[in-house]
Amino acid sequence: MRIGLITPEPGHPLLAATTALLAAEHEVRVLDPDTAGRVPGPLADLYLLKARTPRALALARGLEERGAPVLNSAEATALCQDRTAMAAHALRAGLPFAATRASGTLARLAAGPPLPGPVVVKSRHSRRHDVVARVDDDAQLRELAAAHPHEPVVVQDFTPNDGWDRKLWAIGDRIFAALRRSELSPEGRGPTLPLAPGDLPPGWAALVHRAGEVFALDVYGVDIVDRGDGTALIVDINAFPGIRGQAGAPETLAALALSRADGARTRPPAERAAPAPVRR
Template identity: 35%
Template sequence: MLDHRQGQRSVAFLLGKPPRAGTLLPEVMALLNAADVDTAVHLPHDQPELPDWVAGAHLVVHRGLKWSALRSVAQLAEARVPCCNPPAAVALTRKRPALMALLSQAGLPVPLTVAVSDWQEARAAATTLSVIKTAEGGDGRGENVLAGTRGDLPGAPPFPGPYVVQPFIANDGWDRKLYVAGARVRSLLKPSPLAHGHVTGGAPIAVDDALSRLAGRVADVTGLEIFGVDFLMGEAGPVIVDVNPFPGFRGVGEGPAMITEHLLARLD
């Protein structure tokens, strides 16, 4: 429960699971507490009804919520409770066809994305080397993704649909990820999840002006404040293959400070 003393700034964290010691959010909360900001955690998946103190917070921060809990955050936003990230922006990232269409319309580099309802349609669409993913995205773990052509893709669905089919982007075999918190951007180089599955951490790489602008454009188009951008370095430059809200910032040493700085700015 939050302390609503006169002048006391407060942040309510609505989380999909309890924060573990040594991970991102406990560090962020400790930094906020050190800045004289009161923090408290509520787990909507365990207790769907939000306590009154949540709506009384100066800022609601949410991460890892299912659709039902995200709708509760949307109701808070409709009541003009400040929320980070905006729930509509998070909902957008879970609809890959809509997300990719919006980014494409804004002139951002994304692969052609075809939405299909079942696995056989996905296989049929993979006439050349393609990447198939679930149509619902957002977790940033590189799971539920497979590359191949219809001749070598499995006959049975390897994961539930619906799906999106994208052409395979020729690249150097490495994934790159931008980690964004407000105006601050960092980046890591990671092995491709197509070959190695979900990989935590990575090697830091420089963020040049072009990548900073790319992150800013994604923020403008989606409305996200704290997010990750997965991209490949194609022949013509970076190609965005996914956007996910509030990643874990593993391997980004400045991650907790970046997020805390942004949240403090939201409170001012």
Template identity: 55%
Template structure:
């Protein structure tokens, strides 16, 4: 069995560990650079789409056109890249997603009442996620990100922690991590163990159904009446979660096996 990893860094801890687990099962694992292409030879049995750049999505779509199975699919991955469309899809399905408004270019932002959260409209590595608590903070961000296309969300006051849930083929992993919006200088460890409630777990699984995702992350905050989803990420890092690499490997084996059975 051949498994292709569409990733910028095949040495990412979760990918490397998943590749090791697959190799121990006799699989051949191949790195596929997201900026390149795949030759005219035989396709892999399944491709894992870790990269989310426009080039990676274009490559995934081409592979799918040629009959390959890609996890997550190009379409499902694309649903998580535009935060406005992400929020529209989630709220349209009845999910408690934070109201997310397109705000244009940051330098021309019509400033809502403080405090509020500003994020890059298009999700990517090292994008903009910041709390704006006054005009000085907004001016600082404009100086660094003047041409960034952004969205705004209401600020949900928390306790300095983000609730992170990751799902791999229906298997749930969770942790609390220091919020990007926590006041600077707070003495908090980077992450801590956290057990989601049954309702939070069910909500995370519902996200996968709505977005068509098999490997994904959900960021939750505690709202006044119910948990609030503030972001969904296709194929996140899932660092430090025991069992996650094995779950990724198991997903690849299951999908490839189903494809092989269907072609007989």
């Protein structure tokens, strides 16, 4: 089979290991969305969308329009880029997602009314090196705004927690997990520690799968904070995260890619260009 990678970084650890597994018996093609034009035929049996830039999304949409299956779809990936739309979609579906409100630019937020206690300020558009900061007072907000005055942001009320993020990732039906000290903690982001999925509080694994269904994602991450009694609060959802250092992740991704590619081959041509719809 032919598997395409839409990425500017084919050497990413997860992709490189997955490619090594697939290349033994299958053809793997890399498409750099920053340089790729129209992709000539024949198309790959499946494309893995490991990029979230406008060019990557446009490339993926073009491939879908030509009948190629893309995992995750361009629509699902784009929904996870806008934190306002993401939160609204999650809350409509009944997911325990942190209430999120758009606040214009950081400069506008800093010029507005005083903040109602500790809040978390995040870039509205999720991307690498975006803004994620806890702000306790107006002085901190003014300092943040001075550094990123034109950055569109959202605001979430700060939820007291133990200072550790639960990083949960899904590849198809399989869940991987880790503990990471939150970048919002006074000590700053710490190392990623192993966490066995079986050690998660009851219902958390099912919650991750539900998030995948709601957002029509096959490979995704769900960031959760524990509100103190094992109750989960989702603070972010990511399409096709790195999932670094998780034993079995490359093997699971390779198996999922081949399974989805094989399934796409057996569908009638008219159905091949229709990715799973995002639930509204």
